[in-house]
Amino acid sequence: MRKIALKAAIGLLAVMLVPAMAWAAPKEIKIGVIYPLTGPAAAAGRELRAGAELAAEIANQVMPGINMDMAKNAGIKSLGGAKLTLIIKDHQGNPQLGADLAKKLILDDKVVGILGCYYSSVTKTVSAVCERYGVPMINGSSTSPTLTKRGFKWFWRTTPHDKWFTKDLFEFLVGLTKGRAKGVKAVPMAEINTLAAACEKTEWGSNVAIEIKNFAKEYGFNLASNILYAAKSPDLSSEVQSMIAAKPGAMLFASYTSDALLMIKTLKSMKAKPKIIWGQDAGFDKPEFVALGDDIVGILTRSVFLPSVVKMKPLSGQVNELYVKMMGHDLGGASARSFTGLQTWVYVLEKAGSTEPKAIQAACNTISIPGAQLVVPWVGIKFSTKGEEIGQNVLGGGLIGQYQKQKDGKIGLEVVYPFDIATAPMVYPFQGY
Amino acid sequence: MEAVKNAFDFGDMPRSELGLAAAALAFLLWFPAMPHSSFGMATMIQFLMFSLYGMGWNLIGGYGGQVDLGKAQYVGIGAYTTAVMMIRWDVPFWFSMPVGMALAVGYSFIIGYPLFRLKGHYFAIATIATSLVLKDLFEVWDFVGGARGLELPLKGDFPNWLYLQFREDYYYYYILLGMLLVGLIYMNGFRHSRLGYQLRAIKDNEHVARSLGIDVHWSKIKAYAMATAYVAMVGSFHACYNFNIEPEDTMSLDLSVLIAMMAMLGGAGSMWGPIIGAAILVPMKNYLGSWLGGQAGFAGMDLAMYGLIIMIIAAAQPRGVYGIVEAMRARRR
């Protein structure tokens, strides 16, 4: 018994003392990837991981079928064809663990840079570590507006954030009243002027709540009810009652999966009849949510990538095909953004022609990737270097999708905003329960 | 003067224990100089933090037998005091830490007074309730950033001793190790103090304790306040070390439970218990957890094993790992 304990202790010690070995393989560029592979967001973590891995695969070999610069040569051309190696770590949704893993990647694995981390709270601590060590970090999927307001010199974000998405929402609502939505006549303002929002009481949700409040004021909407509810609550009926009592034209939500499911079920049981239901991605964009079937037809959700984008962007279709081969299902918001995040790393390295942090920093600050290169329907990627926001991609854009019954009877998302790229006529008003 | 003498008096401990402690201390002092991975260093820092949290828990939970499942609220008070003072008034860590401790202690007196009217399970659940109430309030209180949390500004020049901002982790490590040593010596003094003895008598039997002239209610409150100081101190440190704090990661029930678990696993009511518990659980969480969950794809298996170990120890030896060691020693004699 004691011997075993002793052995275990020695073994543990050995693990902790593993020297910081960095074998210098010349043709290898290590990127640290930190995602929530286990824990409550494990499902999203799988998508994120696959997206990044697919992008690395495309970058590392010549793929003639794909219309992307990085598919044309194997590895990073300006670095002598060096290949990308991803070192993937699991932060389990824990900011402290995320920071520890970032240190491990930077100091032990000697990564060139970091990609991650989905949860804004983890991205915050990880980027603080990167900032301290002067290691570049590109974030593809955290949407808290504060991340790029900190003036960090080593942090860049490709995805639009919640402020943009919320602005999109209000642009969309205004457009609706002007008859710009595909297939819908101009809606009288009075019908949708009153709003009711319920956001979860977390870092992310309370930020969304603030954005909704600010934009409602700016666009002249009446936010009759702005609820912050306890996430993972056993009962949401009081929240829903208050929202219904406010008689809103549109109900807005920021919820993760289990709350989103419970919310829809509660709305249904209370026979809510708003004209519009809008979700801020997250729980509204998960397979479990789609499985609710007919109950979600007509619900809107913001996203940066919807499978129907494939219809208008051939490149997305090409990448999607590979992704389906790999995972068995379409690209989604999480995987597409993770793909784009790693893709940005490839282009930055190509431009820098070096793995020196300074060179990468300079490349990030001057890079400009045209939209034609991307799977996501953005104008491109270009980071702001001054002003209120530092390191934010200014050419990104969000989508608003609507769950509709498609020809094959399945429920799928169709783009309804931006209006000019709508893939299907919008269903308005929401059927009601 | 006697208090100081008591604090440094380790005479009542078995030789073998002191020898092991000295060896462990030598290892801890030497650790940063040895070749190690940075993840190992981060793990060690967490080990030190949880040792101190656990020592705080042990003071009231182990010596006093009052099972406290709300320690995280004091982590939060410490962390938020340091963060708010630094962000709003640019106050260095070394000034805000004592303020945080004082605030936490003051708050612990206020809620300790009604809290200790309750006993046993009622007390344990009430501590959860107060902790959750405080967390809920912080989540909507704009002054402290609400659920969005607070982010400490980087001061730039490293190392910054005043604001506790360093690039290399070994600075943090040594500061924590210093805290641990101070904490241990203080704890040793506490064990030998009047309150220390009285508290253990209270744990054995409150009626007997009262018949010996001990004001049980007040003694518990005092010990609770001392325990609070430990936890708040590390909470302040946590804010500086992590650069970002949220109610969810400083005040959650999970953290409270983890603190209690480590101390109980190591051995409640013994001086080394919380340190042993942290030494077992923190590496297990960091290494086994990330290996099984990340690489092997068996998410949950590590924690399931952890739960199993806890069940076995609770059933076999309620005094935890330290209790097992003690029992083995007793048998050999």
Place this chain on the structure above:
Amino acid sequence: MEELGIQILKSAVSGLIMGLVFALVALGLTVIFGVMDIVNFAHGEFLMVGMYTSLLTSPLLGVDPVLTLPLAGLVGAVLGVLCYFGLIRFLLRGPMIAQLFGTFGLMIFLRNLALLFMGSEPRIVHEGWLVGKSILVGPGVVLESTKLAAAVLSLFSFAVVWWFINRTKVGKAITATSLDAEGARYMGISTEYMNALAWAVGGASVGVAGGLLVNFWPVEPGVGLLFTMIAFATVALGGFGSVRGALVAGIIIGFIVNLPPVWDAILRSIDAAGLRGLEIHSFKYTMVYAVYFLIMVLRPQGLFGWKQ
């Protein structure tokens, strides 16, 4: 003012219903505590097991989820007995701290076992007699059929447990054991048997509750915690071990969590501009814990408790 009246009615009804649901979940906890003074921190995980049982067996057997309730109860009872003989029996020898510690371990174990086998994604029942149906009972007062069924089951379970404890021989033996285990042993009552029985009854009641709740609530490995905290507050507020107390406390908590819409309606009806920003939904559970704390401080043994 009329709106306010309707809202009060609505909140009262849904508070009552939700309160009965909370009480149903808490019933098993209070039964177990009543017999052997042990707080089962893994109680929520029993609920989760019941939920998964119904979710998985109903498509397997090809029957409606409601029909799998006996099975969920059986699984809960078996799990309870297993836990008793595998763990709790040993914990009873130790101090309270070891009991807490042990059931915490059980909680972590069961939750992560579920994570290992079921994954972390929430799952729901799509088809069933209760799924997605609701009943209009008054002006604008709608009741979700699963919740209503759970409330009825709650009343029924409480009646059965009350009858069992007060009117049957075995129940009286349980009461005797809970009042004085040693005395009961002298009278020829096997405490071992009584304890195991309490775990069986406690496990079965929460298992059935889980099987019913899954018709409305999504289930995931961590779902237990949502209800555990409320169940603890319910049981402690009512007085540990008091069956009547759990029922009353559950309803009190149900009312508290349904207060915010009333508050909103009051604000609307008096049009108090100054109070508009005061949003109390975020304090829903804060109020529960605060009320719990206040009542406990004023009455440390709980509303109907006799033991401290």
Place this chain on the structure above:
Amino acid sequence: MALLQVDKVTKRFGGLVANHEVSFQVGQNEVVGLIGPNGAGKTTLFNCIAGFHQVTSGSVVFDEQDITALSDFQVARLGLARTFQIFQASGDLKVVENVMVGSFMRTSSRGAARRAALEAMDFLGIADTAGEMMTELPVAAQKRVALATALAGDPKLLLLDEVGAGLNPSEIDGLIELLQRIHGERGVALLLTEHVLEMVMKLSHRVIVLESGRKIAEGEPAQVVKDPEVVRAYLGDHYVKRQKENGDA
């Protein structure tokens, strides 16, 4: 002035009357026995005196101070110590440390507390057990530790609740001798309840008899046992009648 004055103490639990207007005194340096059949209310009376229960009516004066409304720990600090029927053994503390908890009532210094504790243990002849754990001691020694703990707080009056329970006759003899020394050499007044009547009779200067919460007799031990009330209370009416028939009364 008597050391302890109990005046018309009544204690009710709900409808149940545990003590009804009990009055008696304990003088300085006196040994008083409190006897009565099971359920007579001896322990409740002890609890009322020691401040563990609040009396329903009546008053208790100790050392010229009204202690009726004081809590048990406040009463203890005034010099009224007590021992319990069950002395729970400690898992954490050594024997000497247990006794120190008693002496900490008078001092906050660890050294002084230790000296007082060792002195009390030496007095009771258990100094050699100082370094052991409570659980390792036999019952008789545990009782002595309990006595030492109470003595270490330097009390004026010691309430002893069933201190002889669970001991064999030779151990009881030892205990009697010990109590006589405590009383004689330390000048501590004693108030004891006991099942072992022999012990009460040997030790007490005066005996008080309780039945159903009321005081039914008081006086010197030899007289009290002959009181027909007392005999009836202890042995039942039937026994009294038979004794009368036999002409033994």
